[in-house]
Amino acid sequence: MLVWSRTGRALTWAFALLLFAVLYGLPIGVIALASISGQWNGVLPSHMTLEHYVNALQGDSLEQLHVSLWTGFVASAVALVSGTWAALALRPLARLPKRLLDVVFFIPSAVPSVSVGLGLLVAFSRPPLLLNGTTLIVLIAHFVLISAFTYGNVSAGLARLPIEFEQVAESLGARPFYRLRRVTLPLVTPYLIAAFSLSFALSMGELGATVMVYPPGWVTMPVGIFALSDRGAIFDAAALTMVLAISTSIVLVGLSHIPTRASPR
């Protein structure tokens, strides 16, 4: 504890809680309230109802949940495999070239995702790379936006792995692939899970690029939420937001419970 006195500590906590409530609690609370309100004219909504949730869990909205989960899983899985591969491949590089490459990897995250979507749209709009109007272009957009984070997470994990484990494995007769499978990957499993969780969460919430490239038959939840609020169906949009948040949380909590035996010594 940095603050020693009892009152000082109480004040610090109170301030932190207040800040937290205003910055996080308020917007989420408002959406949660909106999702169950039939009408909202005063300070608090009136006519509580679960009708919006019923809407959110059927028809188009249910289909969007399905699309989002599917996109999130596939894009994150592909990003995890390729990000891990890249991190392993670039590990032996010297410091400076590695730094430069790291920067390059993160550029897609630094530009607005709308621009990434636009870029993909233009790039893949004529043969032989004609991907416009396909599901694949949505997956590619998500992959481009999240792969830097998976790469970053996995290479951070590899950087923290003492080289001795792999060297001892090697001297005991482990060939490179065996060593990777039995030593390196198990020891960075927590980082792999963190990488997948982050990518999945990013993908579930992705709007900017998806809006530019999505085909009519492949509408993700954020696109659906955007369309609903655009039409003025605020309460339905709020309910769909809650469904999105809850389903993402369930997946993330599930991921965090994957047992990893690779705990630190």
Added chain:
Amino acid sequence: MPADLAGTANAVPAVVRVGVERAADRSSSGIGFEDVTVAYNGLVVLDSLTLAVNPGEIVALIGPSGSGKTTALRAVAGFVRPVRGRITIGPRDVTNVAPHARNIGMVVQNYALFPHMRAEENVAFGLRARGAAADVIRQRVPECLRLVGMASYAKRYPRELSGGQQQRVAIARALAIRPQVLLLDEPLSALDAQIRRSMLDELAKLHRELPSLTVLYVTHDQTEALTLADHIGIMRDGKLVAFGDAQSLYRYPPNRFSAEFLGRANLLPVQALVATGGGMARVRFRDGAFVARNHHALPDGGECLLCVRPHDLCLAPPDAASNALTATVKSVQWQGDMQSVELDVDGHLLRVSCAPMHAPPSPGAPLTVHFSATQATLVPETMVRG
């Protein structure tokens, strides 16, 4: 230099000699360094190392931190590639062989037990990696754990073991693959003093049980080296500055650095050497003269160092032909069973270890110390080879 190993064989304890002979029938392998040079980014950290570890022998490489000991070990394991020279294991040149194909057991400083595997899985790792049959694994894993006294800890994870226990498992893991050579890098440095002492005894016992195992042991601790090793190599700045069997290296250090590093010798600069026959020589120190062993056959007339160990300096003449030296007392320290006295002779520090005295001298007082001619050795300032 490896050629003179044969000449020192009679100083090797009998147990180990039997081991070497038995090792020979079981075709155990030695380790050879021939002119091995390793550089990191152009900076030479191991400089033309030539050294032979005979089959079944324990060789300790000692030296201060940064002297290149670990680098030498890693070159044998294959984790650094020499820019020059050859490394052999048995008859095989392994200089360009991948680490996984070298058949080496290695124990690193922090053990590096795989944290996600139980002790028995750690020990089985090398066998599994080599595709050993299930019944071989079932038989050999408990056998190796028993050898290091860890049979009852087979199901534990490394984090559930103490440092000393982890160390034993690491040794069992290295031995399970029946390696031709065992490489140990400061295996005891992470343990506290008491456990270190008992692990040292156990390592010695282990080698008696596996006499054909060739061991290269890296340490900065001279006690470990003197206790375990048949031969000791002393490293400094990437170079091997001394090599020999433990006893003669201690008694007749070949240069100043090894005299100081191995057993903190007292060294006094002496002149005008005259050989007096019988391997002895007379030298001049200030206006007096000493007689000492001239083991290295230093030439007449030259300058060199007189080397005498702190416990060989006594307050009473040990024999009729002893040397005497008067110096000024600098400090007196009582250490329980020992009295440690520091003397000053013409600006040279002289350490004396003796039995506790009833009336210890006080600082500033003159004190005459004696040493037998046979306990003092003449040492050249720099390298003598062979």
